[in-house]
Amino acid sequence: MEASYSADLAIIGAGIVGSALGYFLSSSGDNSKKIVLIDRSFAPLKxxxxxxxxxxxxxxxxxxxxxLAKETVHEYRRIPAGFDVVGGLELATSPAGAERLKQRHDSAKRAGLEAELITTEQAIRMAPALIKGEYTAALHFAGDGAANAIRITTFFQDEARARGVQLLQADATKIQQANGQVEGVMTTAGFVQAKKVIIATGIWAPELSDFQTPIPIIPVAHPYMYGKYHELSEHRAPWVRWPEHHVYARDHGTFYGLGSYDHPPFAQQPNETAIGDWIEDFGATLDTAMKFIPDSTNLEIREKFNGIFSMTPDNMPLVGAVAEVAGLYMAAAVWVTHAAGSAKFLAQMIQGEALDETLKKALDPNRFKGREMKELTQESLDGYNHIYKTVASSE
Ligand SMILES: Cc1cc2nc3c(=O)[nH]c(=O)nc-3n(C[C@H](O)[C@H](O)[C@H](O)COP(=O)(O)OP(=O)(O)OC[C@H]3O[C@@H](n4cnc5c(N)ncnc54)[C@H](O)[C@@H]3O)c2cc1C
Structure with a gap:
């Protein structure tokens, strides 16, 4: 096949994960390797x-x-305006919820994170516009925060481009392989010949993953809302989460945001963007979530949307080599929270560096081999209501 482009490595998908890969793979100092980063739209990020x-x-x-999250935050904090360390608060409404927060506090401290159990009054002082009432426990994570995902992605792309990575705006239509070896990527801009290819297309990853081993990346619908604008608050509140109720709130500075996982999971096939049609039942889900916010905040919906992201059966990303096709890799179902750490890990694997075996095993894209896709899809959907799982896994 005649190649329009020739590269050592092609990355398909330039969201936060693919862009981070472009950045880390071009950071080794060895700029002789030709890398192409492909996306159907660099701006806006779809x-x-x-x-x-x-x-x-x-x-x-x-x-x-x-x-992965600690490593990711370490990277994001180096990016100008990439990460705002506003902290995170978790609130419990029952004795069992309080017990779980205590366990999370103890385990987080053991993991070397800043964590403190505080009183309801202290929590309200930190986020007066978002918290009301009495809680059985409140847990504060001072080092958590808000990632400006678009800013971070742009930074990774700019840095990668400056180091010679070619950004190609095109639709990838097929991964070309012969005799179990990857040959490149067919795109709407022509054939990109490449010795190694990475699928980093997020919720669209299943479209390019036609393997015998199942790749259970299940796109799901999720409601989020932006409140009406207000004066810029002097003090930015931490994230507030009510884990038992699957609700979370963010102080965006000039408005508040609210999201909820408190609804039956909906599998949703994406079109060109990660925004799906509004689901009627999401109205009631957001109404219930808004009850947690003080009346004095006058939270009213300015905009609401159905954002799509990926779920997997074990709530873990798929990052690593695809066993069936030599030279093919994948980094998908990765949250913003874990993107830089995951990309760094895959870059190490591709560069032949020593790997942490625990990470390799947990993230292995081939780990569902032999399982039925129907069952894996159901397990992934069931996990949606446990994203804020606060029960220790041994329970
Ligand atoms: C409403 C909402 C709330 C969320 N909240 C959080 C949160 O608070 N914290 C958190 O950590 N995560 C959150 N997430 C999840 C997080 O956004 C994703 O996990 C993360 O952004 C995935 O990044 P990605 O680069 O893998 O995928 P994407 O950002 O989806 O990028 C994939 C890219 O691939 C491109 N692409 C796809 N197919 C092709 C093709 N065939 N050819 C060319 N290009 C292609 C797309 O155009 C896209 O740019 C949320 C997601 C949503 C939608």
Whole structure:
């Protein structure tokens, strides 16, 4: 096949994950390698990255995810205006919820994170516009914050471009392979010949992942709303989450945002963007979520949308080599919270560096081999209501 472009490595998808890969893979100092970063739209970003409110909570009951999040925050904090360390608050409304927050506090401290159990009064002082009433426990993570995902993605792209990475605006239509070896990517701009190819197309990853081993990346619908504008608050409130109720709120500075996982999971096939049609039932979901906000805040919906992101059966990303096709890699179902850490890990793998075996095993894209896709899809959907899982995994 005649190649329009020739590269050592082609990355498909330039959301926060693909762009971070372009950045880390071009940072090794060896600029002799030719890298092409392909996306159907660089501006605006049409994927999940362009719509994420950017909550970054580093502690996770999965030690692997906590490690990836810590590494990610370390990277984001180096990016001008990339990460706002506003902190995060979790509030419990029942004795069992309080017990879980205590466990999370203890485990987070053991993981080396700043965590403190505080009183309801202290919590209200931190976020008076977002918190009312009495809580059985409040947990403060001082080092958490808000990632400006678009800013970070642009930074990674700019830095990658400055180091010679070619940004190609095109639609990838097929991964070309022969005798179990990747040959490149067919795109609307022609054939990109490449020795190595990475699928980093987020919720669209299944479209390019036609393998015998199932790749259970299940796009789901999620409601988020922006409140009406107000004067810029002097003090930015931390993120507030009510884990037992699957609700979270963000102080965006000149408006508040509110999201909820408190609804039956909806699998949603994306079109060209990560925004799906509004789902009627989401109105009631947001109404219920708004009850947590003090009346004095006068939270009213200015804009609401259905944002699509990926779920997997074990709530873990798929990052690593695709066993069936030599030279093919994947980094998908990765949250903003784990994007830089995951990209760094895959860059190490591609560059042949020593790898942490625990991470490699937990993130292995081939780990669902032999399983039925129907069952894996159901498990992924079931996980949606446990995104704020606060029960220790041993329970
Ligand atoms: C409403 C909402 C709230 C969220 N909240 C949070 C949060 O608070 N914290 C958090 O950590 N995460 C959050 N997420 C999840 C987070 O946004 C995603 O996990 C993350 O952005 C995924 O990044 P990505 O680069 O893998 O995918 P994307 O950003 O979707 O990028 C994929 C890219 O691939 C391109 N592409 C796809 N197919 C092709 C093709 N065939 N050819 C060429 N280009 C292609 C797309 O144009 C796109 O730019 C949220 C997501 C949404 C939608």
């Amino acid at each position: 994927g999940s990255t362009g719509h994420a409110p950017g909550f970054v909570g580093q502690y996770n009951e999965s030690e692997v995810l906590t490690r």
